[in-house]
Amino acid sequence: MNTLLDISQVGMQFPTPNGPFTALRDINLKIRQGEFVSLIGHSGCGKSTVLNIVAGLHQASSGGVILDGREVTEPGPERAVVFQNHSLLPWLTAYENVELAVSQVFGRKMSRSAIREWIDHNLELVHMAHAAHKRPGEISGGMKQRVGIARALAMQPKVLLMDEPFGALDALTRAHMQDSLMEIQADLKNTVIMITHDVDEAVLLSDRIVMMTNGPAATIGEVLDVELERPRHRLDLAGDSHYNHYRARVLKFLHERHDKVGADPALGRAAVAPGESARACTRDTGEVVDAA
């Protein structure tokens, strides 16, 4: 089994006035070439931190990340990130946004016409060729996110990191985007880590779902292999017993077991005095449990 990305013993501590706050501990995850992995868990409990550590935007306090035999120490285009709110440069057109990335990554290796073709190709891939010369202010949220994905894909990353890419979109647009992403994934066989808190999205898209416990001292609670055949169609899957089984497993984890799995009171609770950050992290959980 060829491991592309190895996250080993990653922990994260933030200094606070009441002593260090442990956000993450003992994160261990090996991801294979071409695998689509979802990170799911309640809001504000370190999913994004894990992604940012892989991206190199944050430095882990302990442990490390190895990508393709090299340790990750800083951000780089081989770990392209699709941010939740598209983060396109508002003064550039869709084409120019992709161009900035392409010319930075391949500027020395590609001819100008090859660069132009490559940008067009990537915009085509996300069905945005028709709006290539529009600025982010002139297109819808879903379209902006498509351009953001095109920009990330155009860097030909070894791992594509997506931080709740569809979180800000309405349900219908989100469904379209998920279908598009599956198509692209089937085509390009990218290795993807995606953060989500949408159970259906996780089951529909992923090869593996990594479920995270709540913070403080969040860690991986359970890993679920999703062995549904591809291509997957959301309508066919709606009545599929396997699909519903996976869905139930994730839901069950989120609603029942999130606090107990791997909980080590000595480690988790002692590290944090009942302070601000700890409360902020459990706030969402309270609501979900109440609703259930």
Added chain:
Amino acid sequence: MTSSTLTSGKILNWRLPRADGGLLLRTAALLALPATGILVFLLLWSVSARNIDTSLGTFPGPVAVWEQFGALYSEHQRSREKEAAFYERQRERNARRVAEDPGYEPKIRDYTGKETFIDQIRTSLVTVMSGFLLAALIAVPLGIAIGLSPALNAACNPIIQVFKPVSPLAWLPLVTMVVSALYATPDPMIAKSFINSMITVTLCCLWPMVINTAVGVASIDRDLLNVSKVLRLPALKHVRRIVLPASVPMIFTGMRLSLGVAWMVLIAAEMLAQNPGLGKFVWDEFQNGSSDSLARIMAAVLVIGFIGFLLDRCMLQLQRFFSWDKEITTH
């Protein structure tokens, strides 16, 4: 157009948005209100002017000021004719002397007539623009550096905070002395008075521009900075492609603010230092104390106001042109 037609026009327009002439009515309404305002102002002005008696005669009303505009312009034209005649005479004289004695080196002397109102306007405009541009050349790079580096910000902040509230007029005597001491050439290409005024304008523009640029740079969206990090943009490209465009709206806000203040301060500086410009024109007329003086000063006041307004409009147009954020302030 009276106010009653205006109201009915508006109502008509409201009820029949697609009726022919709707645009015409809307334009009329758009022009009518400001026109009414100006008319009322002129009325109040002329009525109250008649009731104010000064040692230089009755306070000038709109008509007297209008006449002075004409007088000032014809003075300017007369002065130009005189100047042309002076150079013509000089040229003829020199030609004659050279014809008489081929070894003669002709002397060219500049015309030294009094500056007219139009000359003073031009001087003030050139001064304010040069001072403003000099300030922009210093302030924008400095502001970007301060915005990018929290350490530099911490170092510069106390100095900026202390100097920001100082009226540039307080600097004027120091500027004058320093310029006299350092800029001591026998035949200066640029007049000292011009440099004094220009530096005063620069000092005035500097702080709002530095502060706005620094705030603009420091408040760039984190995600955009992360994009730059993921792409590993080199420092210079990072500034050129991300930082500068992202902070353009704030930079222009600072520029507009400072240009407005600079224009006000320049007039005061010219009055105080007797440097050529509109301020000197106002002061000279005040000292002159003829029966026309007040009307001429009032004419200058109106011109100063109108130029200030035009400068602000120009900056706004520039801001709209250069800024990607088209929803920026409209007035």
